[in-house]
Amino acid sequence: MKKEKVIIIGSGPAGLTAAIYTARAGLEPLVFSGSQLGGQISITSDVENYPGFPEGTTGPELVTFMQQQAERFGARIEYDEVTGVDFRNGSPFTLESYSGVYQADAVIIATGASHRMLDVPGEKELVGKGVSYCATCDGFFFRDKDVVVVGGGDSALEEAIFLTRFANSIRIIHRRDELRAGEHLKNKAMANEKISFIWDSVVTEINGEAKVEAVQLKNVKTGEMSSLTIDGVFVFIGHTPNSQMFKGQLELDEKGYLVTDRKMQTSVEGVFAAGEIQDSLFRQIASSVGQGTSAALSAERWLEDQK
Ligand code: NAP
Numbered sequence: 001m002k003k004e005k006v007i008i009i010g011s012g013p014a015g016l017t018a019a020i021y022t023a024r025a026g027l028e029p030l031v032f033s034g035s036q037l038g039g040q041i042s043i044t045s046d047v048e049n050y051p052g053f054p055e056g057t058t059g060p061e062l063v064t065f066m067q068q069q070a071e072r073f074g075a076r077i078e079y080d081e082v083t084g085v086d087f088r089n090g091s092p093f094t095l096e097s098y099s100g101v102y103q104a105d106a107v108i109i110a111t112g113a114s115h116r117m118l119d120v121p122g123e124k125e126l127v128g129k130g131v132s133y134c135a136t137c138d139g140f141f142f143r144d145k146d147v148v149v150v151g152g153g154d155s156a157l158e159e160a161i162f163l164t165r166f167a168n169s170i171r172i173i174h175r176r177d178e179l180r181a182g183e184h185l186k187n188k189a190m191a192n193e194k195i196s197f198i199w200d201s202v203v204t205e206i207n208g209e210a211k212v213e214a215v216q217l218k219n220v221k222t223g224e225m226s227s228l229t230i231d232g233v234f235v236f237i238g239h240t241p242n243s244q245m246f247k248g249q250l251e252l253d254e255k256g257y258l259v260t261d262r263k264m265q266t267s268v269e270g271v272f273a274a275g276e277i278q279d280s281l282f283r284q285i286a287s288s289v290g291q292g293t294s295a296a297l298s299a300e301r302w303l304e305d306q307k
Helices: 013-024 039-043 059-072 135-142 154-163 183-191 285-306
Strands: 002-009 030-032 076-078 082-086 093-097 100-109 113-115 146-150 169-173 195-198 201-208 212-219 225-229 232-235 239-241 271-273
Touching: 002 013, 002 082, 002 093, 002 285, 013 030, 013 039, 013 059, 013 100, 013 285, 039 059, 059 076, 100 285, 135 154, 135 232, 146 154, 154 169, 154 183, 154 232, 169 201, 212 232, 271 285
Parallel strands: 002 030, 002 100, 030 076, 100 271, 146 169, 146 232, 169 195
Antiparallel strands: 082 093, 093 100, 113 239, 201 212, 212 225
């Protein structure tokens, strides 16, 4: 069994920031990357609101910078996923990954959240055949095509704007007549002539054999059903926290987010959490970075107190 001072589960902005801080404190953190180094931002095209980049940056660039910075101070990144944890007997905690079993004096959880699915007929079958959850990854395949984007939040609008680089037309399907997205993105999307809106509507079915051909829509106000011929469906309807593994061991709220105190400590002493796994409210790169900092400082102080 490998023994570590600090294990960080997750390599998004919260995890990598916690790695920078714990590494600088000499704790030689081991970071489990999860299935994708960088997490959600690794598939985010433009990042315009992260301080320090007056002209904006991209998600992948930010991930690379954060990774390099963490490694410069001695953090080690394990390209592996934690598959199980045992926090029941306190520190040292036991963690299992595909590559082995580990013990850690302190743990920082930064497993983030995953995109939600529409859960309608045809969706699962057509993933990768026109149904996508990542415009940055798949937008290129929709050059001169007509696509729909589902959702009314910042992600839906940001990704719709990104898709205008490729697609011929983008129709945003939103279940209400008012967007959840912030003013800046709202104005930018409204001003783009490739983007139009279908209000008060939900997708009830996605049709196609080898690829997406159409979506069935329902107007939630009138109940009217309609069919739209389309080449692609991009779904951005929010996220659910990646907390399955912690059920029964750590306190979760009613939506499945980890409950933390002001020190970012979970319901188990020595286990801290940062980023979207414990934050259903802000979910920004900058707020995750702040939470990662706090979790790392708390872990460092907690370990010091144990001596
Ligand atoms: P979100 O803010 O939770 O928005 C989800 C959208 O999907 C909402 O408009 C919601 O409708 C809709 N929706 C949810 N379930 C649905 C369903 N089953 N069928 C149809 N529509 C459904 O999620 P997000 O846009 O991914 O943003 C997540 C967080 O990241 C937010 O805090 C956001 O501000 C942040 N973010 C920020 C930026 C940026 O600042 N540039 C970019 C991306 C994300 P209702 O509105 O009716 O609830």
